[in-house]
Amino acid sequence: MPPYMFQQLERRIAEKRAAGIDVISLGIGDPDEPTYPYIVEAMQAAVAEPAYHQYPSNRGREEFRRALAEFYEQRFGVEIDPEDEAIPAIGAKECIYNLCFAFLDPGGVALAADPGYPPYTGGPVLANARAELLPLVPELGFVPDLGAVPADVAAEARLMFLNYPNNPTGAVVPEGFFELAVSFAREHEILVVHDMAYSETTYDGYVAPSFLATPGAKEVGVEVFSLSKGYNMTGWRCAAILGNAEAIQTYWRLKTNIDSGLFEAIQMAGVAALQGPTGPLERMNETYVRRRDLVVGALREIGVDVPAPKGTIYVWAPVPEGHSSTSFAELVLEEAAVVVSPGSMYGPSGEGFFRIALTAPDERIEEAVERMREHLKP
Numbered sequence: 001m002p003p004y005m006f007q008q009l010e011r012r013i014a015e016k017r018a019a020g021i022d023v024i025s026l027g028i029g030d031p032d033e034p035t036y037p038y039i040v041e042a043m044q045a046a047v048a049e050p051a052y053h054q055y056p057s058n059r060g061r062e063e064f065r066r067a068l069a070e071f072y073e074q075r076f077g078v079e080i081d082p083e084d085e086a087i088p089a090i091g092a093k094e095c096i097y098n099l100c101f102a103f104l105d106p107g108g109v110a111l112a113a114d115p116g117y118p119p120y121t122g123g124p125v126l127a128n129a130r131a132e133l134l135p136l137v138p139e140l141g142f143v144p145d146l147g148a149v150p151a152d153v154a155a156e157a158r159l160m161f162l163n164y165p166n167n168p169t170g171a172v173v174p175e176g177f178f179e180l181a182v183s184f185a186r187e188h189e190i191l192v193v194h195d196m197a198y199s200e201t202t203y204d205g206y207v208a209p210s211f212l213a214t215p216g217a218k219e220v221g222v223e224v225f226s227l228s229k230g231y232n233m234t235g236w237r238c239a240a241i242l243g244n245a246e247a248i249q250t251y252w253r254l255k256t257n258i259d260s261g262l263f264e265a266i267q268m269a270g271v272a273a274l275q276g277p278t279g280p281l282e283r284m285n286e287t288y289v290r291r292r293d294l295v296v297g298a299l300r301e302i303g304v305d306v307p308a309p310k311g312t313i314y315v316w317a318p319v320p321e322g323h324s325s326t327s328f329a330e331l332v333l334e335e336a337a338v339v340v341s342p343g344s345m346y347g348p349s350g351e352g353f354f355r356i357a358l359t360a361p362d363e364r365i366e367e368a369v370e371r372m373r374e375h376l377k378p
């Protein structure tokens with residue numbers, strides 16, 4: 001395994017900063033604003049409660065499972081049985097990795113979006129299996145062409161990772177794609193894992209659907225719902241897996257051998273988050289829209305034409321002519337002291353693109369954009 005990609009990037013940034021250079025990092029997508037106060041207050045109360053200090057159960061507290069089910073009903077119109085269709089995860093990343101161990105035999109196959117969130121390919125490798133890539137290209141709206149998956153690969157595959165709104169491309173799911181995914185999964189007996197990390201981070205009136213709202217989805221799939229991005233809770237490690245009861249049971253059985261569950265005080269803070277007001281999320285999304293428009297406008301000025309994404313906290317843009325993903329990211333770092341992620345970090349189909357995360361304060365984004373305009377104007 002290579003080191004996790006941001007580990008190398010963080011070292012480069014630290015070196016530059018140690019040399020006195022004011023580096024602006026728009027690399028990693030880690031919300032810069034604090035967790036909403038009503039969630040922090042719930043945590044303060046919960047952490048003082050001795051009942052939550054003991055080992056949690058991997059099955060999760062009933063309050064958390066119920067809150068997830070209610071949220072899914074209200075937000076997505078999806079019925080979830082809190083008894084066996086929802087359990088906590090210690091962040092989506094844990095869940096994705098452990099699903100690989102739960103479902104892939106050595107030599108097995110997972111289908112993974114390319115470009116995609118790195119655990120979709122790293123997980124199978126660690127489980128001694130392999131990832132077969134599903135290229136996401138702009139011409140197809142960054143959804144995989146399931147009809148193009150070779151028959152032998154589809155026959156071997158046990159898992160398929162999908163993610164909309166999509167990291168890194170910012171794409172949202174086109175009408176009808178989830179239906180295609182359900183019938184593909186049914187035909188080839190594949191478990192769909194839909195990663196919903198960005199469902200609450202959407203713009204311009206777009207509301208992201210749940211994969212589980214697709215007819216038949218619960219028979220073939222699970223959804224990984226994370227509170228990290230939408231609720232500014234990346235440090236808390238609060239997520240859940242919902243959907244197919246049998247798949248969840250299998251994941252749970254594996255997990256009981258690996259970890260000891262999600263701290264119950266965090267589960268109670270998760271309840272507060274899911275039941276809380278939506279105003280703070282709406283204001284956060286207004287902030288991201290402002291930043292997105294700043295970035296998109298500046299990129300257009302330097303000759304990079306890029307659509308404004310309707311979801312996620314990223315702008316995914318083609319590199320200017322004559323550059324590779326890494327040569328452009330290097331140029332931006334050297335000339336403007338701004339960190340962007342080279343698209344090739346997310347898989348071979350990410351070559352020719354770079355990603356900007358909108359998770360720096362407005363004034364830092366303005367400064368970054370100003371530097372890019374100044375140093376990179378054609």
Ligand SMILES: Cc1ncc(COP(=O)(O)O)c(C=O)c1O
Binds near residue numbers: 093163234238
């Ligand atoms: C698509 C996707 N899924 C999951 C995660 C991580 O979620 P969590 O913080 O719940 O592990 C990220 C973080 O960048 C992501 O981009």
